[in-house]
Amino acid sequence: MLELVFDFFSTYLIEFMTGMLALGLILRYAAYKSSLKNYTYFSTFTGEIEKALVEHQGFSNKSENTDGYLEQLLSDVKDKLPKRSIRQGGSAAKNGEKAKEMGANQVVSLRDYVSGEGSLFQSVRGEAISFKSPFPPNYPEIADRILEKDDNYNKLFNFLPIAPVSRLINVLPSLFVVFGIFGTFIGISMALPEIAKMDFNNLDTSGEILTSFVLSVTYAMKTSIAGILYSLLMTVLNTIAPIKSLRDKTDKKFSNCLENIWMAIHEKGNEEEQTVEYLKQIYSQLSKLAEGNAVHKKNNKKVS
Amino acid sequence: MSIISLVKGCPLFHEIYDHEVEKILKNCVVASFKKDDHIIKQGDSGTDICIILTGEASIIVNKDGERKHIATLNSGDLFGEMVLLNETQRTADIVARTNCDVLVFGQDAFYELYSKSPQVFSLLALNLSRLITKRLKQANKIITDLSETLSKKAA
CATH class of the missing domain: 1.20.5 (Single alpha-helices involved in coiled-coils or other helix-helix interfaces)
Structure with missing residues (x-):
């Protein structure tokens, strides 16, 4: 088994690392794009909530009728948000017909509703009890709870959890360096037995052995160079377009928005x-x- | 968010496993209504069963040109279930009191279960009977109270 792994890596390590880089780049692109989309979405959400909070300053008995107040805020915001997962094409047309038939404002499939705005709004409504509390709740924790239930925020391509992907992308540069060093050691371990085969008394016949030795050492160097280059590329990308900090910014924005809602409900200013x-x-x-x-x-x- | 968390607490799905509820509802749609929109009109015929996901709606009965408010429906409440008993003519107006999201599923989705999943079908039928019995009890109570009031007035 170990022999098989050794054979594989002694031949295909650079190709393996290139494959990992390609996969890493694709996942990175998708994760960053998704995080950016979510950032824009939640920025609009918080912005619209702030506007709604100002508009509904005169709402009476906010602390007693918290559900009604939340409902009012959310219904004001609902139509102003960018659409998240409404499928285009046949089903949209079919749903349009159904909406007309029912006299409804809009009809979406249950799957779209669950993965779209409906999900986020339901989760916010579910936290109404925290907003009713006269003591300031732990906003980051509520934000986490709500965002955890949002598939758009947490999943890539609708099935891949984004948090582990983001962590994997962050460790990829170190992994490439490790694979580079691994390749170097494999190359050296392949080269050293060649030296042992050399006949130092008859150097003319050792040409082939020397060529094989040099090739193994070249392989060792090449894997290190590839590892360093790939690591450099991923590090630069992680620095220029960080996924985690973008997600942290979104979390913070959303948490601040929840804090503003609580303060509006209990008619308190900020600290x-x-x-x-x-x-x-x-x-x-x-x-x-x-x-x-x-x-x-x-x-x-x-x-x- | 899962489909199950949306319909949690709806009496029609009592004792039915989560994966079975998901199967029943997977092809359903969610209709959004604005405040004061008619979700259902009295006298119309329809084969849809509805569950309120968000918002509030009023049940209003029109009789002799008079509109009577019967009850208020909240999140998780079910209406239009009489179509399952072949009562396809709507007996009251359902009007959105606030912006409402309503889960709509056709009676076909219900009847399909008869051959596909008889156990689930029977549980749904049992839950429906429980629901109708509960409403019948409430109606009986109202009738009793009314007759008492009338006899007091007559005396």
Whole structure:
């Protein structure tokens, strides 16, 4: 078995690494594109939610009627979001006919609904209980919970989980270096027995052995060079267009949006505004105390 | 999000396994209605059974030109199930009180189960009977209350 692996890598290691690079590049492209699409989608979502929050400032009893308020916000946002997974062609036309027949605004297949906006909105509605809480909930955790259920956010080509793919892409540069070193050792281990076969007393007949030795050493060098080059390429791509940081940005944006919803429901400003408000209160209290002291001193002077 | 989490709690799928519910619903559609849209019109004929996924809807009965609000349907509630008993004529208006998403599946999807999956078919039929019995009990209670009120008034 080990012999088989050794034979394979001693012949096809560079091809194997090139295949890995090609697969890595395809997955990387797809994962980045998907993350970028999700970033745009959630940016629009948060932007529209902010607008809706301003528009519905006058909504009465937000904390008691949280479900109604959330429903209002989501229905305002619904039509303004980019479409995520509505299939084109025959089914869209068929659904259009069905919508007309039913007098509905829009008809989509259940699969499209589950993988489209419907899924995200249902998950947000499912977290209504957290928004009802008078104490600020853990927004990143809620954001994680909601995003975990969103297949568009978590899956590549509708079946491949994006998080492990992203992790694999991140370790690929190190893997290429390891494979390069592996190839070097294989090359050297192939070259050394050739040296042992050489007859140093009759160098004329050792030409073929020397050629074979040099070829093995060349193979060792080539695999290292390929490993370093591929690693360099992936590292540059990971630096220029990082997938993880894009996803982290999306998470943060969404988490901040949830925080804004909670603050709107409980009619509270953000931490900075609250601090300014507290400072103003402290200042007015201190001013009153200072005034009281000044009056007290005046009265004391008059008495004395 | 899975299909199952959408219809969780719907009484029609009580005791039916998740993968079976997915099979029943896989070819269904979701219709979106705006506030005040008619989801179903009284007197129309139709063969669709509907489940409210989001939003609220009112059941309104038109009689002698008068519109009477009977009940409010919320997320997870089922309507139009009478078509399974060959009552294809709609007996009330269903009007969206808020923007609504409604899961729609035809009676054919139900009848197909008779040959394909008799166990699931019988469970659906049992759940449907439970649902109708529950509504019948509610109707009986209302009738009893009304007759009591009337007899008090008469006395």
